[in-house]
Amino acid sequence: MKVKDFYFDLPKELIAQHPMEKRDESRLMVVNKTNKEIEHKHFKNIIEYLNPGDCLVLNDTRVLPARLLGVKEGTGGKMEFLLLKRIDINHWETLVKPGKKAKIGTTFIFGNGELKADVISVSEGGSRIVKFDFDGIFEEILDKLGEMPLPPYITEKLQDKERYQTVFSREVGSAAAPTAGLHFTEDLLEQIKDKGVKIAFVTLHVGLGTFRPVKAEIVEEHEMHSEHYMLNKETARVINEAKLNGGRIIAVGTTSNRTLESIADEDGKVCEKSGWTDIFIYPGYKFKIVDALITNFHLPESTLIMLVSAFADRNLVMSAYETAVKEKYRFFSFGDAMFLY
Structure with missing residues (x-):
């Protein structure tokens, strides 16, 4: 077929x-x-x-409001993270864009610093394993900072x-x-x-x-x-x-x-x-x-x-x-x- x-x-x-x-x-x-x-x-x-x-x-x-917009620590370069899979309480598999800026060892900051992410490793498919650093409950922080990961064919912002x-x-x-x-x-x-x-x-x-x-x-x-x-x-x-x-x-x-x-x-x-x-x-x-x-x-x-x-x-x-x-x-x-x- x-x-x-x-x-x-x-x-x-x-x-x-x-x-x-x-x-x-x-x-x-x-x-x-x-x-x-x-x-x-x-x-x-x-x-x-x-x-x-x-x-x-x-x-x-x-x-999950799994789309996070952050900046690279030090340079302020913009980065988009999409949470794919939770590995444990701090570690997630993520998609990143632009990927070339998310090298192992780099740190990214979200919001006013309530959330930070360190890139730990790069998987075979190009996704990144990151470790999040935060105080409090991750889901509450994500609800505040994250956006809905709308499908690529939806171009308008969801209110x-x-x-x-x-x-x-x-x-x-x-x-x-x-x-x-x-x-x-x-x-x-x-x-x-x-x-x-x-x-x-x-x-x-x-x-x-x-x-x-x-x-x-x-x-x-x-x-x-x-x-x-x-x-x-x-x-x-x-x-x-x-x-x-x-x-x-x-x-x-x-x-x-x-x-x-x-x-x-x-x-x-x-x-x-x-x-x-x-x-x-x-x-x-x-x-x-x-x-x-x-x-x-x-x-x-x-x-x-x-x-x-x-x-x-x-x-x-x-x-x-x-x-x-x-x-x-x-x-x-x-x-x-x-x-x-």
Whole structure:
């Protein structure tokens, strides 16, 4: 299968640069996999397509304000740090820009000196291991000094950090938001519960690999990045009960989908589990547990559109994307949503 099979022409003006004023006022394309019908709604209408006994599975990861802007001690040269992975209480793996200025032994200062970073080593991929020096609680300092690591296709500054967080985010650790969840409000979630739909939370910390382009020409040759996930005992119970009683398992976003499909056994049951997954879902994959999917509109030739094309027929998905362009849906992280069932 060729990567170019997942290409579509996307006008730049359809890439959403900011979130909607109201989360659930974004548009919703509803795609029926069986009869291939497409409906155009607003996200708050999602409740019309959910049935009592269904289980909505949300990713409760919370995005780190992981972009730090600092200066080199002594020279004042500007440097951008992006936190990738925490090694221990003081040490982090980071991406730096411009990299040539971040030599081993150099020190960088952030804010008014509340935070300092010493470059300890350079990894094989070019990232830096740095040791942070600070007084107090690192997360509080980061919340004050850090910025949201918005995707490269968003060029406008985000005015409210919380708009790049879901209203149910709680487990800090992501480099990017699980964007399908951004459309939910607390009120909408309450309405969904009142209808008799079960709500379950998994955690998958989204890595920056989600933004890396697929460089291989053949889909099967792409090497998928790894991301950390967690699913607790109570969540497993809720999901398994819903499945046993005939309810649908509805994944909110590709991250929830990947988590569920990584954990589920061949009978579609899940258990308490945590670990790393590099599952790569593309057409031909047989889904074990997910019955319906809520997702945003993704980049051409991305692993995300491949996953969606695995869940529904590729031709149907590509046709739906052509319709989305024609109808001027908003694309990517702050864009509109699609419900496939």
